[in-house]
Amino acid sequence: MRRTFVPDLVLDSNGAVSNVAVTFEDGRIVEVGPATEGERLPGRALAPGFVNDHSHAFQRGLRGRVEHRSSDHLHDDFWTWREKMYELAESMDPDSMQRTAERCYGEMLSAGYTSVTEFHYVHHRSDATHYDDLNALAKAVAEAAENVGIRLVLLPTAYARGGIPRFRDASPEAYFERVDALREWAADRAPVEVGVAAHSVRAVPRGWLESLAEYARIHSLPLHIHADEQPREIEESEEEHGIKPIELLAETGFLGPRTTVVHATHADENELDLLSKHDSSVCVCPTTEGNLGDGFLPAEGILKRGIRLSIGSDQHARLDPFEELRELETNARRLAGRRNVLVAEGETSPTPYLLRTGWQRDRLKPGAPADFVEIDLAPPEISDIEPEHLTSALVFGAGRDVVAASWVNGQCVYRGEA
Numbered sequence: 001m002r003r004t005f006v007p008d009l010v011l012d013s014n015g016a017v018s019n020v021a022v023t024f025e026d027g028r029i030v031e032v033g034p035a036t037e038g039e040r041l042p043g044r045a046l047a048p049g050f051v052n053d054h055s056h057a058f059q060r061g062l063r064g065r066v067e068h069r070s071s072d073h074l075h076d077d078f079w080t081w082r083e084k085m086y087e088l089a090e091s092m093d094p095d096s097m098q099r100t101a102e103r104c105y106g107e108m109l110s111a112g113y114t115s116v117t118e119f120h121y122v123h124h125r126s127d128a129t130h131y132d133d134l135n136a137l138a139k140a141v142a143e144a145a146e147n148v149g150i151r152l153v154l155l156p157t158a159y160a161r162g163g164i165p166r167f168r169d170a171s172p173e174a175y176f177e178r179v180d181a182l183r184e185w186a187a188d189r190a191p192v193e194v195g196v197a198a199h200s201v202r203a204v205p206r207g208w209l210e211s212l213a214e215y216a217r218i219h220s221l222p223l224h225i226h227a228d229e230q231p232r233e234i235e236e237s238e239e240e241h242g243i244k245p246i247e248l249l250a251e252t253g254f255l256g257p258r259t260t261v262v263h264a265t266h267a268d269e270n271e272l273d274l275l276s277k278h279d280s281s282v283c284v285c286p287t288t289e290g291n292l293g294d295g296f297l298p299a300e301g302i303l304k305r306g307i308r309l310s311i312g313s314d315q316h317a318r319l320d321p322f323e324e325l326r327e328l329e330t331n332a333r334r335l336a337g338r339r340n341v342l343v344a345e346g347e348t349s350p351t352p353y354l355l356r357t358g359w360q361r362d363r364l365k366p367g368a369p370a371d372f373v374e375i376d377l378a379p380p381e382i383s384d385i386e387p388e389h390l391t392s393a394l395v396f397g398a399g400r401d402v403v404a405a406s407w408v409n410g411q412c413v414y415r416g417e418a
């Protein structure tokens with residue numbers, strides 16, 4: 001069915017434009033042009049949907065429940081948080097995984113995320129025996145996404161050592177067998193795409209990294225990995241391999257144009273050069289990295305090298321794309337002692353760069369999936385803002401509450417109470 005919307009404004013990374021109509025059909029935008037006839041959307045702006053490029057849906061269960069020191073951990077950090085996360089992971093079964101993921105993905109849609117990349121590493125029963133369906137937990141996540149209507153990139157994640165037994169596979173072959181079956185299952189489920197991931201260089205040895213890189217290359221799949229989130233992880237890599245995590249990724253063929261390195265918090269100049277050389281991208285998760293006390297990535301070095309950047313809500317301490325983008329810029333400001341830091345060449349404001357990072361595109365355009373959000377222009381945070389300042393006001397002064405509705409594949413999948 002073909003529909004044309006005529007909102008008050010259409011937002012792109014450069015600002016807000018009036019008198020524009022957006023037409024979509026069969027899940028795709030087919031025309032963006034001068035407003036003529038169509039369904040009026042008074043008091044609304046249309047914007048591309050945000051892409052949440054790094055999620056562990058089950059960790060939504062930690063929200064608010066781990067914000068205290070435990071008596072045996074007066075020093076609380078990423079590693080003590082991880083013990084609590086493992087306890088939660090131990091408790092999941094396919095039903096609770098699906099329920100938690102549905103809640104998490106529904107909340108994402110209400111915040112303006114229309115697409116999620118799920119980094120999924122809870123695979124087997126808690127006693128490490130396999131479910132009859134090897135992909136029972138991965139399918140629970142995929143079905144949750146289908147039920148709420150969010151677009152999903154599902155990354156069954158390889159885990160060889162450490163962690164808890166239910167994360168692990170015996171060999172790369174055992175892992176690929178599961179991924180093959182999942183890809184076949186997902187093939188006719190349009191809003192679900194399957195990629196691959198290695199958990200980290202802590203959890204996956206060199207030979208596995210090489211095998212995963214090869215598999216992803218043969219099948220042209222997205223390939224993700226956590227790297228450089230914690231100084232200890234870098235020390236351990238240097239001890240085991242004599243080089244840093246991203247250097248190891250380069251050596252094993254893991255870096256390429258479809259590779260995303262999640263965090264890169266402590267990446268040094270050479271590691272950034274390697275990411276740039278291999279045209280790999282970085283996913284930053286500011287609210288999680290702040291919550292865990294991880295640190296903050298070298299955002300200016302990433303911008304300067306033209307390394308593509310995306311955002312993720314990771315453990316879902318908070319689900320708000322505007323806040324992720326705001327933290328990205330304001331943390332860069334705190335570090336630099338300057339204002340307007342993440343400004344791309346030829347631009348004067350960080351807002352366009354931040355929005356391209358959050359949307360993974362610059363605007364609604366023909367051929368793109370009809371994934372967009374309706375922004376309510378009435379809330380007090382933005383009701384007095386001139387159109388030319390609206391996108392900056394959204395990034396710096398507003399949040400998820402302005403999202404009135406989210407559309408995926410041309411279908412309305414979330415609408416707030418008017």
Ligand SMILES: [Zn+2]
Binds near residue numbers: 054119
């Ligand atoms: Zn993560």
